[in-house]
Amino acid sequence: MVSRDIDIDIEFYSRDREPRRKDKDLFETVEEVFDKATVLAVIELMRRRCIKELKGVISSGKEARVYWAKGFDNEDIAVKIYLTSTAEFRKGILKYIRGDPRYEWITSLHTHKLMAVWARKEYSNLKQMYDAGVRVPKPLCVYRNILVMEFIGENGVRAPLLKELNDAKAIDSNMAERFFIDIIDNIYKIYWNAKLVHGDLSEYNVMVYRDLLYIIDVSQAVKIDHPNAHEFLYRDIQNIVRFFSNEIGIKTPRPEELFNGIVKGIREIT
Numbered sequence: 001m002v003s004r005d006i007d008i009d010i011e012f013y014s015r016d017r018e019p020r021r022k023d024k025d026l027f028e029t030v031e032e033v034f035d036k037a038t039v040l041a042v043i044e045l046m047r048r049r050c051i052k053e054l055k056g057v058i059s060s061g062k063e064a065r066v067y068w069a070k071g072f073d074n075e076d077i078a079v080k081i082y083l084t085s086t087a088e089f090r091k092g093i094l095k096y097i098r099g100d101p102r103y104e105w106i107t108s109l110h111t112h113k114l115m116a117v118w119a120r121k122e123y124s125n126l127k128q129m130y131d132a133g134v135r136v137p138k139p140l141c142v143y144r145n146i147l148v149m150e151f152i153g154e155n156g157v158r159a160p161l162l163k164e165l166n167d168a169k170a171i172d173s174n175m176a177e178r179f180f181i182d183i184i185d186n187i188y189k190i191y192w193n194a195k196l197v198h199g200d201l202s203e204y205n206v207m208v209y210r211d212l213l214y215i216i217d218v219s220q221a222v223k224i225d226h227p228n229a230h231e232f233l234y235r236d237i238q239n240i241v242r243f244f245s246n247e248i249g250i251k252t253p254r255p256e257e258l259f260n261g262i263v264k265g266i267r268e269i270t
């Protein structure tokens with residue numbers, strides 16, 4: 001899953017100084033995809049001893065790339081870098097931003113600023129969930145358009161998504177039942193403890209590592225008092241129920257039962 005190495009010499013870049021043009025190794029390897037501001041942001045995170053070395057790309061989506069990297073204790077970390085904001089992305093995020101007084105002002109920002117706010121929003125959602133006991137990657141640091149978090153996987157190989165695990169026929173019905181209860185429990189904790197709704201929950205945003213589920217991709221999560229929060233919550237539950245009942249084939253409660261149970265704060269619903 002790692003496409004190539006990006007070796008950035010940390011001893012060199014972590015020194016307290018401005019990078020010069022002749023720091024050309026870094027610029028040459030990364031400049032195809034990173035603009036200069038992003039390169040400088042990576043260097044700043046190295047100076048802050050958050051990232052030691054960027055190793056390689058794990059995933060390149062439309063707006064963000066996720067990298068496998070090393071921290072200063074030589075531990076694996078995941079670095080999510082927001083790179084572009086297409087017109088489509090702007091339109092998409094409006095849906096989550098409108099009605100959320102925390103973020104309404106950002107719609108007028110230019111790309112760099114917008115990406116930075118979006119990365120910070122993902123970091124703070126992640127932190128709120130992590131502190132509430134939801135199983136998400138531990139957020140480590142954020143700077144400009146870059147979010148650094150715990151790596152879910154081993155030796156630079158990321159853990160599979162729930163979707164991939166099912167495609168590989170690696171989920172039996174006992175596991176499926178356990179996973180289903182666990183996801184509903186995590187949705188409950190996101191709602192009641194973190195006071196948030198994920199808003200893009202599906203088998204594509206859940207990873208499975210050492211037999212445990214990790215919920216990822218939380219940038220679009222909204223507060224429970226957002227005007228569309230309950231619509232998003234219902235959709236999240238529907239996606240999960242559809243996956244477990246239609247694709248894996250286990251018996252589940254109906255989405256409306258689960259939704260009512262969660263909103264009313266009834267824990268024993270599954």
Ligand SMILES: Nc1ncnc2c1ncn2[C@@H]1O[C@H](COP(=O)(O)OP(=O)(O)OP(=O)(O)O)[C@@H](O)[C@H]1O
Pocket residue numbers: 058059060061062063064066078080137149150151152153158159161204205216217218
């Ligand atoms: N903490 C992590 N540890 C390991 N891999 C991760 C981590 N976070 C994300 N990934 C990998 O990167 C992929 C993309 O991450 P994420 O879903 O957060 O971004 P995205 O913007 O939705 O990208 P996409 O458009 O590809 O879905 C994930 O599907 C997963 O494979």
Ligand SMILES: [Mg+2]
Pocket residue numbers: 204205217
């Ligand atoms: Mg995703």
